Amino acid sequence: MYRAFRALALAALALFTLAPVYVMAMSSVKPLRDVQGPFTWWPSEITFAPYVEMWRTVPLAAYFANSAVVALCAMTCSTAIALFAGYAVSRYRFRGRRAFLATVLSTQMFPGILFLLPLFLIFANVDRLTGLELINSRAGLTVTYLTFSLPFAVWLLAGYLDSVPRELDEAAEVDGATPLGALFRVVVPAARPGIVAVAVYAFMTAWGEVLFASVLTDQDTRTLAVGLQAYATQANVYWNQVMAASLVVSVPVVLGFLALQRYLVAGLTAGAVKS
Structure with a gap:
């Protein structure tokens, strides 16, 4: 019982820690209209233009x-x-x-x-x-x-x-x-x-x-x-360029x-x- 509770707590902690990283990574490959619109967990289309334009x-x-x-x-x-x-x-x-x-x-x-x-x-x-x-x-x-x-x-x-x-x-x-x-x-x-x-x-x-x-x-x-x-x-x-730059640095x-x-x-x- 203790091991199951510990594993569940560690999984929740890992999810809590990695969720901002996931949002940052997904936002960096979203078009600007997706980032400025309602929040979505997955981009409508994946683009790597922010990684080029941020420079x-x-x-x-x-x-x-x-x-x-x-x-x-x-x-x-x-x-x-x-x-x-x-x-x-x-x-x-x-x-x-x-x-x-x-x-x-x-x-x-x-x-x-x-x-x-x-x-x-x-x-x-x-x-x-x-x-x-x-x-x-x-x-x-x-x-x-x-x-x-x-x-x-x-x-x-x-x-x-x-x-x-x-x-x-x-x-x-x-x-x-x-x-x-x-x-x-x-x-x-x-x-x-x-x-x-x-x-x-x-x-x-x-x-x-x-x-x-x-x-x-x-x-x-x-x-x-x-x-x-x-x-x-x-x-x-x-915001997509901000996320891309933050991820790169x-x-x-x-x-x-x-x-x-x-x-x-x-x-x-x-x-x-x-x-």
Whole structure:
């Protein structure tokens, strides 16, 4: 009885999860009149024109490149900084260590919109004083996303590195390795799941963000999350092209997530139970 109930519950959950994906896929091959009319589960005719026209309606390739560059840079910087910070917190005992971790994690409790105006003013002053052009640039958006992902990344990686035995570091140092050499030669291979979890988290945080990307970018630096809104014009909303574009840009991210899923689960599980 329990197995039947569990199978039924899992089937209902899978149906609930896959139904939006099915609607998106079917809407992407519908003519525009079908999408704008009453909802139907199956198109009156199947057409792949939206997959061709979506590249012409908006500069989708440029938006995809902007999102990829910003997300990859934010992921790389966040992972590298969190690795050194997490290693220092995990391996060295200093006054205020626990308070530092609690303060870092507490920043995640504030809604992101609170930082929108302060960040914009900081970037505007930096642009005025130094000419770095952080507003309407990929660099400014990358720095913005670091402020979102880095606190949790440091906390998570410090917790995961606590689960790596210190004897590995000591054995490496006995063999003549420096602390930095022990980090890269011994600790990093053992902490690969935690590092992958941090990288995936940082990438996903930057990939799908809308609010800051809509304020800190212009036409040339716009990301996918904002650029998909360009399919809505004053005269019409090309919903079939929106669905086609959403499906196309989601495939690489989904495939990458599935490939790294086991590392992500292992990293989150181990890091969540350590202080």
